[in-house]
Amino acid sequence: MSSLLSASSALREDALRRLKREMRARAVKLGLRSWMGWRRGLTSKADPQRSGRVTAEVIEHLERLALVDFGSQEAVARLEKAIAFADRLRAVDTDGVEPMESVLEDRCLYLRSDNVVEGNCAEVLLQNAHRVVEEYFVAPPGNISLPKQDEQEPFSHN
Amino acid sequence: MAAPVQRWSCVGKRWVLTYVDGGSRHGRGAAIGFTSRRKRGQSSVAQQPLITAQKSRKGEHEWAAVVGLEIHAQISSNSKLFSGSQVHFAAPPNSLVSFFDASLPGTLPVLNRRCVEAAVMTGLALNCRINKKSLFDRKHYFYADLPAGYQITQQRLPIAVNGSLAYSVCVGKKPSQVSTKTVRIKQIQLEQDSGKSLHDEPRSQTLIDLNRAGVGLLEVVLEPDMSCGEEAASAVRELQLILQALGTSQANMAEGQLRVDANISVHHPGEPLGVRTEVKNLNSARFLAKAIDFEIERQIHELENGRKILNETRSFDYKLGCTMPMRDKEGKQDYRFMPEPNLPPLLLHDTASLPPGADPQQVINIDWIRERLPELPSETREKLIQQYGMLPEHSFALLNEVGLLEFFQNVIKETRAEPKKVTSWVLNIFLGFLKQQNLTVNESPVTPSALAELLNLLDRKAISSSAAKQVFEELWQSKGKTPSQIVSEKKLELMQDQEALERVCHTVMEGHPQVVMDVKRGNPRAINKLIGLVRKATLSRADPTVIKKILERKLSS
Numbered sequence: 212m213s214s215l216l217s218a219s220s221a222l223r224e225d226a227l228r229r230l231k232r233e234m235r236a237r238a239v240k241l242g243l244r245s246w247m248g249w250r251r252g253l254t255s256k257a258d259p260q261r262s263g264r265v266t267a268e269v270i271e272h273l274e275r276l277a278l279v280d281f282g283s284q285e286a287v288a289r290l291e292k293a294i295a296f297a298d299r300l301r302a303v304d305t306d307g308v309e310p311m312e313s314v315l316e317d318r319c320l321y322l323r324s325d326n327v328v329e330g331n332c333a334e335v336l337l338q339n340a341h342r343v344v345e346e347y348f349v350a351p352p353g354n355i356s357l358p359k360q361d362e363q364e365p366f367s368h369n
Numbered sequence: 370m371a372a373p374v375q376r377w378s379c380v381g382k383r384w385v386l387t388y389v390d391g392g393s394r395h396g397r398g399a400a401i402g403f404t405s406r407r408k409r410g411q412s413s414v415a416q417q418p419l420i421t422a423q424k425s426r427k428g429e430h431e432w433a434a435v436v437g438l439e440i441h442a443q444i445s446s447n448s449k450l451f452s453g454s455q456v457h458f459a460a461p462p463n464s465l466v467s468f469f470d471a472s473l474p475g476t477l478p479v480l481n482r483r484c485v486e487a488a489v490m491t492g493l494a495l496n497c498r499i500n501k502k503s504l505f506d507r508k509h510y511f512y513a514d515l516p517a518g519y520q521i522t523q524q525r526l527p528i529a530v531n532g533s534l535a536y537s538v539c540v541g542k543k544p545s546q547v548s549t550k551t552v553r554i555k556q557i558q559l560e561q562d563s564g565k566s567l568h569d570e571p572r573s574q575t576l577i578d579l580n581r582a583g584v585g586l587l588e589v590v591l592e593p594d595m596s597c598g599e600e601a602a603s604a605v606r607e608l609q610l611i612l613q614a615l616g617t618s619q620a621n622m623a624e625g626q627l628r629v630d631a632n633i634s635v636h637h638p639g640e641p642l643g644v645r646t647e648v649k650n651l652n653s654a655r656f657l658a659k660a661i662d663f664e665i666e667r668q669i670h671e672l673e674n675g676r677k678i679l680n681e682t683r684s685f686d687y688k689l690g691c692t693m694p695m696r697d698k699e700g701k702q703d704y705r706f707m708p709e710p711n712l713p714p715l716l717l718h719d720t721a722s723l724p725p726g727a728d729p730q731q732v733i734n735i736d737w738i739r740e741r742l743p744e745l746p747s748e749t750r751e752k753l754i755q756q757y758g759m760l761p762e763h764s765f766a767l768l769n770e771v772g773l774l775e776f777f778q779n780v781i782k783e784t785r786a787e788p789k790k791v792t793s794w795v796l797n798i799f800l801g802f803l804k805q806q807n808l809t810v811n812e813s814p815v816t817p818s819a820l821a822e823l824l825n826l827l828d829r830k831a832i833s834s835s836a837a838k839q840v841f842e843e844l845w846q847s848k849g850k851t852p853s854q855i856v857s858e859k860k861l862e863l864m865q866d867q868e869a870l871e872r873v874c875h876t877v878m879e880g881h882p883q884v885v886m887d888v889k890r891g892n893p894r895a896i897n898k899l900i901g902l903v904r905k906a907t908l909s910r911a912d913p914t915v916i917k918k919i920l921e922r923k924l925s926s
Contacts, residue, residue, distance in 0.1 A: 272703075276509070276703055276705060277705075278511065312504055312525075312708055312714065313504075313708055313710065313712075313713060313714065314710075315710075315712070315713035315714075316713060316714055317713075318713040319713065319716075319731065320480060320712060320713045320714065320715050320716065321479060321480070321731070322480055322481075322482035322485065322730065322731055322733070323448075323453070323479045323480060323481055323482060324482055324483075324730065325446050325447045325448055325481055325482060325483035325484075326447060326448060326453065327447050327448050327453060327454065327455040328448070328453035329448075329452055329453040329454045329467035329468075329469075330453075330454035330455050330464065330465045330466060330467055331464055331465075332466070332467075332468075333461065333462070333463040333464045333466070336463055336466055336468075336471050336579075337463065339471075339473075342574075344574075344576055345462070346461060346462045346463055346464075347462050347463070347567070347576035347577060347578055348463070348513075348576070348577040348578075348579070349574050349575070349576060349577070350513035350566070350574065350575045350576075350577055351513075351573070351574060351575065352568060352569075352570070352573055352574060352575050
């Protein structure tokens with residue numbers, strides 16, 4: 212598995228190098244156009260929230276989806292900065308460039324033959340569970356709904 | 370007797386309001402129209418267009434229903450889609466779970482070759498275009514039976530697209546009035562199954578068994594080309610038969626190997642499509658049509674009463690016979706699809722594009738698979754019709770019951786009787802007995818050889834057809850006896866002695882001069898009375914046609 216990781220990180224670097232080369236070539240060609248695009252990227256576009264602000268509704272929606280707690284205003288500000296940083300990618304003109312689906316796109320997908328080689332380790336797996344009933348994992352019924360944002364108490368996350 | 374009730378019934382592709390007599394069975398051979406939940410498990414679609422059209426009110430508008438299906442079929446394989454743990458229906462909880470299935474950190478998915486082959490076979494059988502390159506994605510949502518928090522599926526670029534499925538529906542009162550319809554297949558994709566959750570309401574907890582987590586599924590998406598429950602049920606049935614013939618899935622709905630979700634909406638013909646609802650938890654062939662028709666009727670009622678349809682997910686309650694909104698499905702789900710970073714694109718080849726010197730275990734050739742596709746149900750039916758002159762509806766009936774076709778073919782092999790006779794006996798008498806005692810073909814006490822022997826006796830005219838039925842009943846009850854044994858034991862042989870028969874006829878004619886007079890006067894039914902008398906005299910051991918000939922000869926002389 213470590214060889215897989217190192218192989219994939221090598222490929223990632225490869226791909227990044229390729230991407231940087233592309234970007235440089237295009238930047239030289241475009242010159243002014245790309246600089247203008249960068250400026251445009253900061254002051255945002257069709258978003259209802261102007262100039263990179265992320266609204267409370269979007270935060271609440273994201274918290275629900277990802278079960279992440281944006282407990283403080285600092286965290287939200289950090290998120291906005293991260294989005295602005297990533298937005299600079301829009302400056303690159305990718306007309307006619309095939310999007311890369313995966314850094315592994317040149318690799319072969321290994322096909323395993325249909326044999327049973329794993330399983331039969333219920334005891335080991337159940338050791339991880341907080342609560343167990345007769346070899347079943349125990350979970351609360353359904354999904355616990357998160358409290359609404361105004362009900363939430365501000366607390367710091369570890 | 371209940372007062373006439375207004376119901377929405379499916380007439381061709383339209384839903385019209387008709388009057389259905391609530392309880393009466395007399396008088397009009399009434400259009401049953403839409404089966405209410407009170408009636409038990411019957412087909413819920415009207416098949417008498419003429420009658421309902423006459424009864425529908427003038428000036429009411431028609432509704433058209435649109436039904437699309439998402440069918441999940443568990444792939445028949447030894448191990449799971451991305452891990453080497455076993456696929457098996459009943460096993461101790463969490464015993465067929467690998468570290469990857471439990472989504473322990475540090476584990477990676479490894480694709481099972483058999484599952485890819487199954488997907489390609491299914492795609493080819495359904496006339497799809499197989500994508501030589503397909504991609505895997507993650508679909509994120511939180512639920513206790515999905516340990517990873519995402520499901521690996523193929524959303525961007527599935528393995529097969531743009532196919533078609535042909536199925537038959539009854540269009541008239543008679544079973545012979547069938548027409549073939551086609552539904553387009555949007556795509557077929559490979560995805561993981563989730564675990565099983567058992568809800569323990571009293572203790573307010575859910576018990577999770579991950580044996581099913583990670584099992585390979587084929588999701589077949591059918592375009593909304595269907596218009597009522599019966600069409601949907603027929604399409605699902607045909608897909609089931611195809612999957613079973615291919616061996617890619619056992620498609621047993623009772624064991625959860627085939628699950629159907631329906632997307633249903635209604636609209637006025639000519640107007641844009643209405644808001645659709647998704648009905649999940651349709652896991653029974655019997656209730657599939659019922660559930661869909663109920664939802665269609667519910668939507669029509671809501672709209673007729675000025676209310677709106679919510680784009681929601683509902684489930685079907687079998688006991689109450691109605692659909693209810695599902696809890697835990699608040700608003701529209703955002704699955705945040707992203708490419709599966711641990712899996713490269715899946716590349717398939719055909720004979721032309723096979724890389725030379727490649728490891729055969731690592732390469733899948735679409736042409737190779739296409740050449741080895743087994744015979745599909747539609748081909749089998751066509752062969753039966755050509756070879757035996759069978760009616761189409763009989764070919765459907767033969768394929769509809771597990772093992773029945775094989776039984777039929779074994780009987781044909783060993784008997785001299787005409788195929789039509791064999792068909793009739795297998796479908797009417799044999800199948801009738803099976804259904805009466807709720808047995809499968811494998812559990813039948815009568816073997817194909819026994820039935821073949823019986824039909825030979827009948828064909829030779831050694832016994833009459835009523836005697837044959839008696840013998841069959843006897844065969845069913847007592848194992849081990851052959852038809853010939855039963856015939857001689859019960860003295861059921863037909864009289865072969867022509868002279869003895871003539872003497873009996875003569876005696877009967879002498880004994881009933883009045884009836885003879887009736888016949889001579891030209892009463893056509895009187896001869897049947899004579900025939901009956903002769904039969905009684907011979908203890909039903911004479912062939913009625915032979916009796917008739919002898920009597921006619923004697924009477925004319």
